[in-house]
Amino acid sequence: MAEEKLRMSRSLRFAPLALLLLIVLALIWRLATPTSTNVPSKLEGKALPNFTLAEAVPSKPTVSAADLATGEPRIVNIFASWCVPCVSEVKVLQELKGRGVAIDGIAVRDKPQDIVEFLARNGDPYERIGSDPQSQVQISLGSSGVPESFIVDGKGVIRYQHIGPIEQSDVPMILAKLEQAR
Amino acid sequence: MRRLLILLALVAAQPLLADSNLPPAYWANRQLPDPKEEAKAQALMEELRCLVCQGQSIADSDAELAGDMRDLVRRRIAAGEKPGDIRAWLVQRYGTWISYKPTAELAAWPLWLAPIALLIIGAWLIRRRIKLKAGS
Numbered sequence: 635m636a637e638e639k640l641r642m643s644r645s646l647r648f649a650p651l652a653l654l655l656l657i658v659l660a661l662i663w664r665l666a667t668p669t670s671t672n673v674p675s676k677l678e679g680k681a682l683p684n685f686t687l688a689e690a691v692p693s694k695p696t697v698s699a700a701d702l703a704t705g706e707p708r709i710v711n712i713f714a715s716w717c718v719p720c721v722s723e724v725k726v727l728q729e730l731k732g733r734g735v736a737i738d739g740i741a742v743r744d745k746p747q748d749i750v751e752f753l754a755r756n757g758d759p760y761e762r763i764g765s766d767p768q769s770q771v772q773i774s775l776g777s778s779g780v781p782e783s784f785i786v787d788g789k790g791v792i793r794y795q796h797i798g799p800i801e802q803s804d805v806p807m808i809l810a811k812l813e814q815a816r
Numbered sequence: 817m818r819r820l821l822i823l824l825a826l827v828a829a830q831p832l833l834a835d836s837n838l839p840p841a842y843w844a845n846r847q848l849p850d851p852k853e854e855a856k857a858q859a860l861m862e863e864l865r866c867l868v869c870q871g872q873s874i875a876d877s878d879a880e881l882a883g884d885m886r887d888l889v890r891r892r893i894a895a896g897e898k899p900g901d902i903r904a905w906l907v908q909r910y911g912t913w914i915s916y917k918p919t920a921e922l923a924a925w926p927l928w929l930a931p932i933a934l935l936i937i938g939a940w941l942i943r944r945r946i947k948l949k950a951g952s
Contacts, residue, residue: 743836776909
């Protein structure tokens with residue numbers, strides 16, 4: 635009886651070691667395959683929250699939520715002149731514009747002069763641009779950074795959120811999403 | 817091996833953080849004049865997760881977006897909105913991810929049950945010990 639219990643405690647003795655090994659393996663696995671740090675907006679599939687924005691540049695009208703339900707799907711691009719990936723994204727947005735896609739911009743924490751310079755240097759795919767100096771509209775859309783793009787259908791419902799820049803390789807997917815939103 | 821090394825290097829990689837040229841929002845780093853309101857705002861800000869420096873609360877983070885969220889929280893508290901309603905408004909946009917306050921959702925159950933389970937296991941171990949000593 636006592637011997638049996640002794641044997642059991644001997645095998646139990648290795649339990650903490652096995653547990654440690656398990657934890658180390660789990661840590662290695664998570665280090666090798668890190669989880670995504672993207673925080674997707676929960677508003678996908680829901681109507682745009684109401685917002686109005688001040689004009690961002692003198693030469694363009696501003697954008698408000700009411701302007702976005704035009705009967706045709708469009709892209710709302712959240713960008714900033716101080717955002718590095720936005721520079722390369724503008725070229726892809728230009729291409730989408732060339733294919734007949736309507737794009738509006740929301741400039742986050744930006745100055746009119748900086749936006750004018752940014753557009754002059756990199757190109758201007760935007761029909762309208764609104765200024766969001768304190769990220770309030772960005773937060774109300776559930777967006778967590780720049781650049782981000784929302785595909786809004788003709789009724790003003792958010793159909794797709796793209797986190798990070800739209801790359802050249804994303805163009806067919808974006809066009810398909812726009813088609814789906816029709 | 818090389819792929820693994822590259823993947824491991826990604827862990828240490830910093831997201832491309834750029835800051836705007838605008839000053840922080842008005843209420844980002846300023847306390848509300850009413851201490852009661854400020855206490856409410858502070859308590860809420862400590863339970864809201866920063867979208868940029870994930871793992872920090874917006875009360876702790878220096879990220880611009882965290883500053884803009886503090887501005888949002890203080891403005892709404894000053895306008896008489898309840899902290900719970902502001903949290904719910906944010907959860908509607910970012911999911912429960914944004915809130916540090918534990919919920920009773922299914923995924924959190926192991927967290928609630930773990931202390932009870934550990935207590936039961938501990939009691940069982942102690943009982944066994946006492947029995948073993950009594951037996952020898």
